[in-house]
Amino acid sequence: MLKQLESIMNKEKRISAVAVFFMIFYVAIWLIHQNLIITDYLGIHIFLQFLSISVAFAIAFEGWLSYPFSYSQHRLYVAAMFFAAGFFDLFYIMTFISERPLILTFLDEPDRNWLWVIARLTVAIFLAVIFNIKDTDRITIGRNLVFSLAVLFIFLVVFLNFNLNFPDLLTQDNRPTFLKTVLEGVTTFIYFLTTIILMLQYRKTKEEARLYFILSLLLLSISEFSYVLSYDVSWLNVVGDGYKILGYYFFLKGLHTSTIKEPYEKERRTQEELFQSEARYKRLIEDSPDGNIVHRNGKIIYANKHAVQLLKANDRTDLIGKTIYDFLPEKYHSTIKENMENMIIHNQLFEQTELAVYDLTNHKMIVEVSAIPTMFGVEPAVHIIFRDITARKELERELKEKNEILKHLSSMDGLTGIPNRRSFEEILEKEWKRNMRERRPLSALMVDIDYFKYYNDFYGHLAGDDCLKKVAHTLKNQLKRSGDFIARYGGEEFVILLPGTDQSGAYIVAKKLCRSIEELGIPHEKSESGPYLTVSIGAATLIPENTHQPLDLIQLADQSLYIQKQNRPSEV
Incomplete structure (x- = not known):
């Protein structure tokens, strides 16, 4: 964008210089043909008109040239307007009577005066609008269309001026009519009026171009x-x-300021x-403690010094x-x-995620990585931020x-090794x-070693x-299903949970456990x-419902054990 604006500014200068040169060259030839001297008011008038036409065409040509880059609708409209006004003024100057074919002679003096007035009126009205x-x-509108409309307007005005009898603007003694x-x-x-409007606008915008x-x-x-x-x-x-020339010049400067200079600055x-x-x-x-890499389409185009260190590289090159795929396992x-x-x-x-990557020495490490889209230079790229968390992950493990x-x-349980x-x-x-x-039914068995206090004493x-260790080990080995669970409940008591087991099934398991303990043959002279x-076992079975609590099952099994101990120890 900056280079384009600089190019437009240089082209504007060249166009202005060329336009002024050719207009001055043309007026010099005209003055020679007319045999006018510069001290003659008519000669000066024609000379100054040619200068104003030069500035008008400079505004028009620069507007045409810069519109695709400045994108200012005002500049396009102004360029087309000055293009039309410049041609009206040019026809006005070129219609002065001359014996040379260099000058137009198809319009008489009243027609010529109308073109001059229309040119000025066109500028005033269009600028106000x-x-x-x-x-x-x-x-929103093409410059070809706008300038085509300007050309159509020129031909229409000239045609009407040539074919219709407009009222004279000067009397017979060359005085202006009403x-x-x-x-x-x-x-x-x-x-x-337009000046007043611009002053009010300037109070709000404070733009330099408004002053011009x-x-x-x-x-x-x-x-x-x-x-x-x-x-x-x-x-x-x-x-x-x-x-008029000064007005055109400062208008050109204002346009340049608003559509080229200010955007350029x-x-x-x-x-x-x-x-x-x-x-x-x-x-x-560069100073970040994390590794930072920028890549475009996977190809690394920047790496900070910490990325160089983490990936075990000698330098950025x-x-x-x-x-980036050179450092990632293929599965990623x-x-x-x-x-x-x-x-x-x-x-x-x-x-942010965690990935396994390999450095240039093929050493594996775990990194915490995140990435964001970014612009590197003038093209999109991806900025990757990563840090080595291998030591942290090992500590976490x-x-x-x-x-x-x-x-x-x-x-x-520290003694028996069961839950x-x-x-x-x-x-x-x-x-x-x-x-x-x-x-499904859920059964619980409360197991108590008979006369264990006497055994201890x-x-x-x-x-x-x-x-206790032998009893716990034996009871555990007798439970063959993976869902069955045994735990030491306290002292010489053990509890066994039998999911999906009804009352008869619980009874069978309890009898089997009693026999297995008795078959250990552990001497107990005080029994x-x-x-x-021997052991005594209390059994209980419930189908869980909202009306019961889990501990209700344990209480029933404990009550069953108590009754059993009172009546017939070493049985179920």
């Missing part, structure tokens, strides 16, 4: 007022011509700010030109490629393992809900501990049930 409509930077005075007065009033436009219209107002006061080609005409400031912002951005990236390639494409197309963020061990230890009461209550809650959903606590160690 243009400055009261909002400018836009969108191309109609000419009114037309020039209206033109002066329009210029003055205001100055231009003031000069044009003075020019028109001079023509109103003039009765012939006299010094007042020359003054009016001079102010704004674009230059924007690019400087962008450059400074990019410089700060790059410094932040080892990374530039490689693809298709997924990463799809995500990167979506990021560019839909401007989506690549959410070790911590997880230790937590699992702690959790396991907290749920196990403890806390673990049993958690399993009971889960099994209760599951069997409730499935409408007679054989000692070490023997008692060993006895009142026999010479060997």
Whole structure:
């Protein structure tokens, strides 16, 4: 954009110089043909008119040239308007009577005066209209169409002027008629009114170009007022011509300022700010403790110093030109490629994730990575930010393992090696809900070692501990289903949970457990049930419902055990 504006500014200067040169060259030839001297008012008038025509055509040509880049509808309309006004003034000058074929002679003096007045009136009316409509930077109408309409307007005015008998604007003694005075007065009033409007606009916008436009219209107002006061080609005409040239010049300068200079300065400031912002951005990236990589279509085009260190490169050149897929396991390639494409197309963020990558030494590491779409230079790219979390992940793994061990230890009975009461209550809650959903019976067995206090007192606590271990191990080995669960409930009591087992099934399991303990043949001289160690078992069965609680099942089993111990120990 900046280079285009600079090119337009240079072309404008060349066009203005060429236009003025050819017009001066043409007027010099005309003056030679007319045998006029520069001190003659008519000669000066014609010379100054040619200069104003030069500026008018310069405005028109520059508007045509710059419109595709400035995208100003005002500039296009003004260019077309000055194109038409310039031709009217040119026809006016070229219709002075001459014996040379270089000059047009098909229009008489009244027709010529009408063209001159129409040219000035056209400028005044169109400027008033243009400055009261909002400018836009969108191309809503083609310049070919606008200039075609201007050409059509020129031909229409010339045709009507040539074929219709317009009223004379000058009397026989070359004095202005009332109609000419009114037309020039209206033109002066329009210029003055437009100037007031621009002043009000300037109070709001404070734009430099508005000042040039205001100055231009003031000069044009003075020019028109001079023509109103003039009765012939006299010094007042020359003054009016001079102010007209100055008015056109400052209008051209205003146009240049509003559509080329100001956008140029704004674009230059924007690019400087962008450059400074990019410089700060790059410094932040370069000093970032994380690895930062920018790639386009997978190909790395930038890497900061920390990325060089993390990927075990000697310098940036080892990374530039490689693809991000050179550092990723093949199983990630298709997924990463799809995500990167979506990021560019839909401007989506690549959410932070963890990936396994390999550095240039083929060493594997775990990285935490995120990516965002960005602009690198003038083209879209992807900015990847990553950090090595291998040590952290290893620490997390070790911590997880230790937590699992702690959790396991907290749920196990330290003496017997089977789950403890806390673990049993958690399993009971889960099994209760599951069997409730499935409408299946749930049975519980409360196991108590008979006369264990006597065993401890007679054989000692070490023997008692060993006895508890053997009983727990035996009971556990007798439970063949994966869903059956045994836990030490407290002291010499054990509890067994049998999901999906009805009352008769629970009875069979309990009898089997009693026999297995008795078959251990652990001597118990103080037992009142026999010479060997025995257990008593209380059984209970419920189909879980909302009207019951899980502990209701345990209470029933405990009550059953109590009754059994009172009546017939060592049985079910």
